[in-house]
Amino acid sequence: MNDRYSFLNAIHFKDIEFLYNKYKENPNSIEPSWSAFFHGFDFGKETNEYENVIKSKDGINDIIQKEFLVSNLIYAYRKRGHFFTNTNPIRKRRKHFPSLDLINFGLSEKELDTYFEAGKLIGVGKTSLKNIINYLKKIYCGSIGIEYMYISNPEKIQWIEKWFQKEKLQFSSEEKKFFLKKLNEAVTFENFIHTKFVGQKRFSIEGNESTLPALEEMVEYASNKYLTEDFIIGMSHRGRLNILSNFFKKNYSQIFSEFQGKEYKEKTFSGDVKYHLGFSKIRKTRKGRYVEMNLVPNPSHLESVDAIVEGITRAKIDIVYNKNSNSEKIIPILVHGDAALSGQGIVYEVLQLSQLKGYRTGGTIHIVINNQIGFTTNYTEGRSSIYCTDIAKAIMAPVLHINADDVESVIRAIYFAVDFRMRYHEDIFIDLLGYRKYGHNEGDEPRFTQPSLYKAISKHTNSYNLYRKKLVKEKIINNEDVKNMEKEYENTLNIKYHEASNIKWNVLNSFLEKEWKDFPIASNHEDIFKKVDTRFSIENIIKISDKIFSLPKKKKFFKKTEFIFQKRLEMIKKELVDWSMAELLSYGTLLYEGIHIRLSGEDVARGTFSQRHAVVKTEEEEEIILLNQIEPKQGKIQIFNSPLSEYGVLGFDYGYAMYSPHILTLWEAQFGDFVNGGQIVIDQYISSGEDKWKIRNGIVLLLPHGYEGQGPEHSSARIERYLQLCANNNLFLVNCTTPANFYHLIRRQMKLKYRKPLIVFTPKSLLRNAKCLSTIKDLSTGIFQEILDDPHVKDIKKIKKLIFCSGKIYYELLNKRESIQDEKTALIRIEQIYPLKIEKIKEIIKKYKNKKEIFWVQEEPENMGLWSFILKKISNVISLNLILIAPFESSSPSTGSYSHFLRIQNQILKKAFL
Incomplete structure (x- = not known):
């Protein structure tokens, strides 16, 4: 073999005898496919099939050497076959070296008719090299390219290979007709808007129409096979209107009315452009199952929605599906753009959350609407990695690259994604390589910057017409069927278009309305400043204090930990509390009343300033949360130290709070000034989500703030920045100076009849200031005071x-x-x-x-x-x-x-x- 290709070797010849000897000692001691291979070789020897074999200089006979050359070829197809696929419908295939030519593996056309035991490695048994190559090309070099060989788990690799080695899926005539119907809807909807609303932005899905049948089939397959009943979807504007209308079944007339630029009936909301709005729907599948689907509102920060989707999903898992530890009842789906996926750092932050205890959601299915271009930026200018999906390798998630024009391959990839997700509860990426028919928006001229690409696109037949010709050729449909299908859908659009002219006002669709039916939107000052009863009996405060400030006597703790808790008990005897005690008592009293709590952020368990100790560890590192041992209506508190992430984790917890108005959800910054890493979430969601999308949220942000001489990075949480975002009573901004006021503030957040985000500028030095104390009576009988005389x-x-x-x-x-x-x-x-x-x-x-x-x-x-x-x-x-x-x-x-x-x-x- 040519030395410069030796890196392709799956195994060196010197290791062959070692493996073979292990097999002879115990066939079960090596990987099953190798065991089958050696079994076939021994059987061949017993039947004198290889009696004329010539020994090589290494002491290994020539036929075995050839067998392993073929095994190297198989390995190369598995590892590098995705480079040689038919996955790009528009651009010329990129050249990759070395190729998969036989010469690069020490083989030649002379061996094409030779039978090799190595065929057993791919499940086809002993067969000719020609058959092996054809089989490998069919699996690894067709319309689907598979990346998975970087995965470290051998069992997972074997499962993936077996999935693709099984008999190819055969779709029924009815299924194929359904795929064609959805492609027709995708294309016709875009053409209809293009002619009726000339020059208006819609960010069409054309070039990736197969996204629509892909989503349809994902819901159908998962709900039938795994009884999945909930799908949380996040996507940016590309194709969003098409998905809203033809997948979520949002009324066409409402969408057309939005194109007509009518005002919202509810003047208290500013609303948003039509391709940013969210939507909720209970839909019936073709098999008659009912599923809930939510499309999360998303601003033009394209990937910011990723974290929100994961947070909503986790909240649903905790609240609704807590009896289903494998999360099979719910699937988060993120639909990315290729340029955004590779360009925006939030993607990496969210992926790093995927397998963490406090943030896992059972695996996310990622679908990339790959236009192979950004606004005007070619992929060669937009990323350094080979693929836009290379970020998936950070968590060893498999990636499937698919020709978006081949709808049946797209559906096959969807089935694989669902099966993989349900088996391993990890993320999976589907890269739909298509194109963008028009410019970034429909008024943009792409030929300014990509003349050659758009010359090719203008000549390209869309996926609907390609699939229609295929089905006509297969005699599944005829031209008359096609005309009737197209005419029926066009009639529907025309009827809804005329209905839109009779709509006087646009309506801001409710999102997660059912979860928020008991929480009205409050905007006037009477609601905002209405006194809230946050009192709690002294007797019960002391009882709770004894439980949460007393360490278990039979456990061994670090001496400083014991000292902190002993000091707290002594303060309770004096009926005094400091800041951290008041915080823990605010949680404890809410838990006592049956309210659940989630606290998340960097180092929140102990607290950045070693003040909280909500989670204590024994000397053996057993974790104990005393707040979960209060009773009687014992709510549960979950406390999670997060990765060193603000953007991703804040977005996640905002999403969690979006679904859970009955749960106190808090996110704490390690230092208040670090929150600027999550500024997009604050600007686009926390401050304006209610006004733009009519969504409510009660998340609490704890931001340590105060000038202590620690330099510019540990002084200011930038209060002025938040004040610029405040209007129409959209937020609570609070800077408390007493433990009692902070205690009542936290309790008030859950006692209010409505929900608003609460941003608290919390202290640092005041945590241990001898004057920053309150009495238990202040906690018991007081209320939150906005102004302190x-x-x-x-x-x-x-x-x-x-x-x-x-x-x-x-x-x-x-x-x-x-x-x-x-x-x-x-x-x-x-x-x-x-x-x-x-x-x-x-x-x-x-x-x-x-x-x-x-x-x-x-x-x-x-x-x-x-x-x-x-x-x-x-x-x-x-x-x-x-x-x-x-x-x-x-x-x-x-x-x-x-x-x-x-x-x-x-x-x-x-x-x-x-």
């Missing part, structure tokens, strides 16, 4: 100066006031930043009748923090000028020098009390 003012008549502030700076101002024995200044805290309770502020200001000055003090630079927001909101309700005390504006949140930081803080405090 100064509790230390002894004589209100002496107050000449009002200082408004928010967060940890309050305690530094308090210490400064005490140190200079100032009795003329009142410190007022803004605890809930948004929505801001202006009436309460006006009431407090009015109370101090002798005030001469009103200040806003913050530790963030002048161009950051709350200043711009507070100035806008408060300046109109006070008679005096609002004066700012803050560091000078800066492009960086904080200095990196600790001594410089102290100087800045001291200057703030000094100015505040001049």
Whole structure:
């Protein structure tokens, strides 16, 4: 064999005798296909079939050597056959070297008629080399190219090979007619819109029409064979309208009405473009089964929906399908674009979640609508990897590359994907190689940048016409059948088009409406500021405290752990709680009331600042969650340390909360400023999802914030950025300064009659500040207070100066006031930043009748923090000028020098009390 191709060898000749000797000692000690091979060889020897064999110089006879050359050929087809497939309907096949020519394996055409035992390795038995090659080409080099040989599990590799080596699927005439019907719908729907709404964007599916029958058959196959009843789908805009209409059965007239640009009847929502909207549907399959299907709303951040889909799926598994440990009742499906799949990092983050305890969803089926182009960017400019799906190798997920024009191969790939997913509960990728008939949108001119490609596309016959000719040739249909089918569908579209003209308003479709029927959308101030009863009896708080702050006596713990828990018990005896105790008690009281909780994020089990210890470990590393041992209506808390990911994990937990309004879902950033890694989720979903898509969500974000001299990356969670996103009471933004207020805030989140995302700027140094304490009575009888007046003012008549502030700076101002024995200044805290309770502020200001000055003090630079927001909101309700005390504006949140930081803080405090 040519030395430069020696890397193709599946096994070296020097290993042959070792394997053969092992086989002779115990045939079951080696892989079954090798055992069958050696069995065939021994049988041949016994029948004197090889009596004229000549020994080679290595002591291995020539026929065995040839057998192993053939086995190397088989291995090469399995590993590299996908390079030599007929999977690309448009572009010329790329050249890959070395080829699979016989010469590269030490074989020649002389051996084509020779029979080889190696045929047993592919399940065809002893047969000629010609038959072996034809069989290998049929499996590995047809319209499907399989990548799987990088998988480390031999059993899984063998299962994949056996699946494709079994007899090829034969579809019935009725099934083939159904595939043709769906292809016709895909093509005709696009043509109809193209002529009726000239120049309007629709991001057509043309070039990948087989996506529609693929999804149809996935639902049919999974629901019949595995009794799957739930499908959660995420996809971007390419082909979305076609999928909505012809797969989800959204009313055509409604879609046409949206094209006509009508306003939404519900003026409280801004809505979104038609190809971003979500949809929910209960559909009946062809076999009469009912399945639930959800298409998750998605913005133009194409792959951002991936994490949301996984979160919704996991929530359903936990809540609905908790008795089905294999998750066969539900399948998440992600439909990608090739450029986005290879270009956007969220894909990698989501894949890394796929097998983790707190985030697994039983395997995702990925379908790539591969246009072989981005907006105007060719794949050669859009990625460094060979395939857009090469990211799948990170988790050793198999990939099937399929010619999207070959609908029957597409369906075969779908069956494989479902079977693989159900057997291994892992991800699987289907790469549908097609093309994009028009430009990025239908008004774009692709010939500006890809003249050669679009010259080829303009001459290419679409998949519907290709399959129609095939079925006519097979005499499954005739031309009259085709005309009737096409005419019937066109009539339907025309009827719905005329109905659309009678629709006065567009309707924002409900998404997951059934799960949210008990939670109205709240937008007015009466709803937002309505007091919520978060009280809880002292007796039960103490009982819960004893359970969650007492370590099991028979277990061995690290001494510092024992010290922390002992200190907590001592504080309870004094009827005091610090921040972390109040947090755990907020969870404990909710669990006691039967409410479930999910807490996720980087290092949340212990807490970044070693403050939480919600999960404690024994010296033997046994994990104990004392919060799950409270009773009596014991809710369950799940606590998961996440990967070092913000975008993916925040999206996942947002998706989880999207399906579970009855569960308190919290995500914590390791440091608050890290959340900017998940800014897309905040901008596109958390802040605007209700307004765009009419979806509700009660996720809680815990963002450690506060200037402690730790530099620009560990100071600011960028409060100002969130304030820019606030409007129409879409979010709660809170910066608490007492454990009791934080306790009531968390309880309020689940006691509200509606749900809004809650963003909490949590403390760092205050976790251990001796003044940042609350009494158990505060927890028991108090309520959440949006604004905190100064509790230390002894004589209100002496107050000449009002200082408004928010967060940890309050305690530094308090210490400064005490140190200079100032009795003329009142410190007022803004605890809930948004929505801001202006009436309460006006009431407090009015109370101090002798005030001469009103200040806003913050530790963030002048161009950051709350200043711009507070100035806008408060300046109109006070008679005096609002004066700012803050560091000078800066492009960086904080200095990196600790001594410089102290100087800045001291200057703030000094100015505040001049």
